[in-house]
Amino acid sequence: MTRRQDVLLGLLGSAAAFGVCEAVARAGFVRRSYLPPASQVLARAVRLAGDPAFLDGIGVTLRAWALGLGLACAVAVPLGLLLGAVPVVEAAARAVIEFLRPLPSVALIPLVSLLLGSGTRTEVTLIAYASLWPVLFNTVYGLGETDPLAKDTLRAFGSGRLAVLLRVELPATAPFIAAGVRISAAVALILAVATEILSGFGQGLGIFIAQAETATDGTRDVLAGVVWAGALGLVINGVLVRAERRLFAWALEPRETAGRLRRGLRW
């Protein structure tokens, strides 16, 4: 499929979804104040772009998102390298990781709020915790996928264990890490907004949504906030996909090992 067709179909799908939402609301199955038509929600969302207070909130949310995601990467990549490179550590940590991983991060919001208060610290901690996993697992997985022949080649040229890790395994794993970061970026956004909604005061996109809920006829504002959250996710994903294609063009070639990776990067 060409890129043009891709874009065209994407637009078509979006228009169809918009049309359905609009039609359901206008058909009057539900009360207008519960489910305003898509056009009104969209118009409100666009108007919000001119509201400095709202934009400040977006800035606060994005700052927490970036901090949390950055922190997660700073922990997950070295930890993943350690786990992937030293089987003993991996075996020792496996049970702990498998215990922690399925815990729903959203369920930790009250606990962490209790410990750290309801400010940025809580938000960043939760984002970092939730977005740690995709980066961590992709790092470990990518290390395992590194071509043993490339490692042998470097060893034969006199490189030590650490040099092989830094010059072969880390670069070879980078596309996997990047894919993990992209998945984490979405997780981080969910956690940022969810934490704000549940903690309920301060500033941010989630706060906007939480406060709109309590207003009369607030559904339109809630949905407009949701549209913003979705749009942010879309833009972030698009930027990251482009960055991956640029940085890891060498991994996109149809080589025997790259097939799976290519699909991974695509979506």
Place this chain on the structure above:
Amino acid sequence: MLRLDSVSRHFGDQHVLDGISLTVPDGQLLSVVGPSGCGKSTLLRTIAGLLPAQEGTITIDGTPVHGVPERLAVVFQEYGRSLLPWLTVRDNVALPLRRRGLGRAARRAEAETMLERVGLRGAARRHPRELSGGMQQRVALARALVCRPSLLLMDEPFGSLDAGTREDLEDLLLELHRGRDATIVFVTHDIDESVYVGDRVVVLSPGPGSRVVRDLSVGLPGERDQLTTRGLPGFVELRTEVGRALRGR
């Protein structure tokens, strides 16, 4: 001088190498031929220190070697996997120069000189995947020779190339080897190739438990030519003898 003294290796209870003893003088190009699965690659990896020898000793100039020998270089058959795809051709070639403690500019300059010698002057800034198989294997050859190794191990290096490219690379190898004192162990399953490039051909028995069954000196003139050398009676005799040894006759 590279010396193997009853080197044996097994994986589990499967014997792969069964007491291989060999002495390779400095500067010799030794071809190692054997049926597929006989443990040629295992032998090469053991010499390279990538696999530990379980029995026997390997010495270089009288000193026992544990692990990867100094001034070693390798060329594998799978150039596509052993070249690093994220580095340019030049940086791939410059890679082994790190251990000589050269600066980046000096490394690049040496890499470019070496690339010129393998006929890839214009490809320095390209990436391996942009090159054909034969060109990629030239890059691997340049990378192996750039650090002036005293021991070069080649594991069926031209095995996945088409006939013409393969002949070009055999000649390139001989040309680059001329006048250098590097010892080369050249593993192949191709009888003609073993005789054409080799100063000496060693034939391994089929596995499991491979041994040296034949050790032949190649008495052909040093200057070799794909057409005339292969037509020499000496060449034909040798290849028949190697073939016979391979078939256990």
